[in-house]
Amino acid sequence: MKPLDALIRQYVKPVVKGENANIAKRTVRVSASSGDRAFIEFTQHFVDPDKTVFDVTLHIAPVSYWEWLNRQHADAGLAPDGRGALASRAVMPPKGVAWDPDPEGFFPSRWAFLDEGIDACGELLAQELERSVFPLARHLLNRSALLEEMKNPSAPTVLRMSPIMQEIVLIIDDYPEEQVSQLLVSAEESGTPASFVEWARRRLALRP
Template sequence: MNPLDTLIREHVVPVMTAAGFAKKGRIFRLAVPNGDHAFLHIDADPVDPAQVVFEVSFWMVLVPSWEFAYRDNPMTGAPDASGALATCKVVPPAVAAHQPDEEGFFRTRWAFAEPDTRDASGRELARILADKTVPRMVRLLDRGTLLEETRTNPNDGLVRLRGALMTEFLLRIDDAPVPDVTALVDKAEAEDEWARPFAAWARARLAHRVAAGG
C-alpha cells in the first residue's frame, strides 16, 4: 500500500468515521439533512523524493453554492468540492511540517519519512483533526456560523471563495426573510455588473421559495 494511504487508514479513518464522515479515496464527506456538505481532502504533493509530502484541507459546500456554480449545467450527482463556498488548510505542527521554517503556502505541507516518521506524523494529524478540524467543520455546517466566520476573511485560515456580498447571499437565500435577501440582490445588481447573472438566479430561487411557502 502507498505510505500515504497507510497513514490515512491507520490514523485518519478512525477519527473521521467516528465523526460520521464517509470515505472515498482520500476524500472524506459529511452531509447534513438540508443537503449541505463538508469535505476533507488529503492530497499528495510529490515535491521531495526523500519524504512523503501531502496537504490536508477542508471545503464547505452549501446547496445554494453548488446549484449556483452549476446553474447552466445542473449536476445530478452528489456535490463535491468544486462547488465550495469556503476552504481552509489544515496546517501541520512544526514536527510534522515539510518546511517548518517557511511561511504562507509552503508552511501548509505535511511530510514524513517512510517508515521512520509515518506514525508520528499520522498521530499529529489525527490529534489535530479530532481536537480542532472536525469540530470546526461540523460547526460550519450551520449556515449562520459559517456566515459569521466568512465575514472576516481569512478567519483562522478560512478563506471564502466568492466575494463577501455573494457569500452572504448564498448563506441567507434559503432561510433569511425574503424581503431582506431581495434588498441585498437589488443593491448588488444596482452597484455591480458582475451581479446580474447572480441576481436573475437569486430572484428565480426566491420566487420558487415563496411559491413553496418558504
C-alpha cells in the first residue's frame, strides 16, 4: 500500500467514521440536507525522493452552483463533486509536518512525512480534521455562512465566479424572491453574462 493511502486508512478513516461522513479513495464527502456537499481531498505531489508530499484541500460545492455548471446536462442527475466547488481552501500543515515550512516559501500548504514519520503526521492530521476541518466544512454547508465567509474570508480561499454571481447562487433557493430579483437586475446592469441571468431567472421561477 502506498504511504499516503496507509496514512488515510490508519488516521483519516476513523475520524471520517466518527463524523458520519463518507470516504472513497482519497476524497472525503460531507453532505447537507440541501444536497450541498463538502469535499476533503488528499492530493499527492511527487516532488521529493525521500518524503511523501501531499495537499489537503477543503472544497464547498453548493448544488445550485453545480447545477449552473452542468445546466446542459440537467437530465443526467449528476451529483456534486469536487469539480463543482464554489470555494476551496488549503488545510495548512503544522510546521513539523510541512514540506516547505518557510512562511514565505512557495508551497506552504504541502504536508510531508518520511516513512518512519507516518504516525506523527497522521496524528497531527487527525487532530486537525477533528478540531478544525470538519467543523468548518459543516459550518460552510450553510449557504448564509458560506456567503459571509466569501465576503470576509478568515483565511486565503480560492473563489469562483464574480461576487454578485456568488451571492446569487447562494441565495437563489431560499431568500425572498423580491430580493433575488433585485440582485438579478443589478447583475444584469453590471454586465453579468446573460446566460447566467437567464438561468437564474428560470430557477427562481421554478421554486416551490
